[in-house]
Amino acid sequence: MRKIIPKLILLLLVSLPVMLYAQYNLPQNKVWVMSKHAGLDFNGTQPVPMSSQITETECTAAVSDSFGSLRFYTDGSNIWNRFHNIMPNGLNINNTGIGNYTTTQGALIVPDPGNVNRYYVFTLKRYLYVNVVDMSLNNGLGDVVTTYPLKGIICHDTLGEKMVAIRGCNNNVWVVIRADRKPEFYSFQVKTTGLDTIPVISTAGYLPSIAYYQGQMAASSDGTKIVTCSTNDPSSLELFKFDHTSGIIYQSEVLDSNARSYGVAFSPDGNKIYYADMSDSGNFIQYDLIDRVRTVLGKAQSITQVKLGVNGKVYFISEIGSFMGVPSDTSYLGCINKPNVFGLGCQFESRVPSLFFPNSGTTGLQLNLPNEVVMAKPAGSVEPALANRIILDTLFCAAEPFAAFNLHAYPVFTNYMWDNGTTGTSRPVTHGGTYWVRYNTICGPRTDTFKVRTNNIPNLQLQYNAPVLSTLGTYNSYQWYKGGQIIAAATGPSLTVSSTGWYSLKVGGGNGCSDSAAYYVGSVTSIEDTKNAARIDIFPNPVQDLVKVQADRPITLRLIDAKGRIITIEKGNSLSLGSYASGLYFIQVIEAKSGRILKVQQVTKR
Structure with missing residues (x-):
């Protein structure tokens, strides 16, 4: 058996800080505009609440100049200038007669890499719309360019509610959107020569039962990772890799198969993810990507977007309630003060006393925080010649x-x-x-x-003699997991289990090699029911792309990684592994009618 260590991405210039590529801390992101007339100004030593003209909506975007002064903002349907007045030609910019107020990330502003006065304004409302704002017009207050030849719909495919910008490596920006009902991503390239309306389409991620629904998508500061969440579907917190040279999204991984979340954000160093779990009473979660540890930090509003601020802190909307003498009908922002720090050391603050917004019929905080502005090349920066090597x-x-x-x-x-x-x-x-x-x-x-x-590391096999899981081989190191989460102090060759579920063991051998295996402890006491398994054939194994399953009844296939995490679910008799990393996986064959597990087989992806 060949065992494969996942691909690592390293920069030759290892001393280059992540900050070189970060976009969250640009002055263009210093003014936030939210729904219900709320806003936030980061130009002082501490952020200060401000007001805006946007009413109730799920999506907003705002852009400041290189000094941090507001230029304009939008809800995806209308555009206001820095004096909070509707910009010329800025009302109902998509000529739809209806707004995109129920789209999670339905508004995005991207500075034109070829013109410092021009901005692309993207609107997501099932389809993708684009407009251009020229800030050299109307005495520097800006105007929507009605003669822009691409104005209007540029993509008629059915798209979802997730849209972000990611910096490319060739003085370009990628506008990345997730489809609504199929595991696809669309990457549109904004270049110095204009907008490319033919997207790069990537197939990645699990297939939803109906759609991906509401929920944010976020990119890490270095642009190498994407995370998405959903309010409805299980297995909704997904991690992907992003290639900024091609716009391709690949290698998906389900991080939390039980979470339902509306908002998600990375820490500045990209090693931690923050989200509020709606299925866990609105608990605010830190997920550490290094050690794969899920930490409950405290309470937040269960439906809230999450955003990394220019000051390096992560913000979210707090629970409504009285606090420090302020009436209970007041909304607060909470924050993570040190989001790069593991666990409770990140300094979760459920409510920041100075960041409160009185609630009324038209004011307060609703759901959203603004989409991030990403620039192809920050003003005055010089990229090192070897940064892309x-x-x-x-x-x-x-x-x-x-x-x-x-x-x-x-x-x-x-x-x-x-x-x-x-x-x-x-x-x-x-x-x-x-x-x-x-x-x-x-x-x-x-x-x-x-x-x-x-490497002569023994092939890892698990056996279960209730209530003990164990391995027969001897290895240099051991680490047990349940449901993809590390079990503290479970670092020996056996584990006494107390509940049903997926358990997995990672062992270390010589030459830096390792192996993993998983075992389901449930209503059956072995990894497959012998009677049903004899009628099922899974081939080929090893596999490079398509796995086929021969069965005597309608089935559903579930792909599980070596730590027992669900990666994707497909109906039918075939499953593509082509977009996933090389390594060990498990194919779980499920009877479509009853949902009963018929067989689980380990496969090797080359």
């Missing part, structure tokens, strides 16, 4: 005797050159060693290295 380092652990297999490079670029002189996107290997491939992207050269090591 990326190394992708993958470790393969191959059992003996060694079985030949192919190494694959990322397939969407040009001028591939392998260490052996071949020029395709893949090459065969027949023994251990270090291999590499170089190729060109629009952002410069990239090198992938593949370290193939032979």
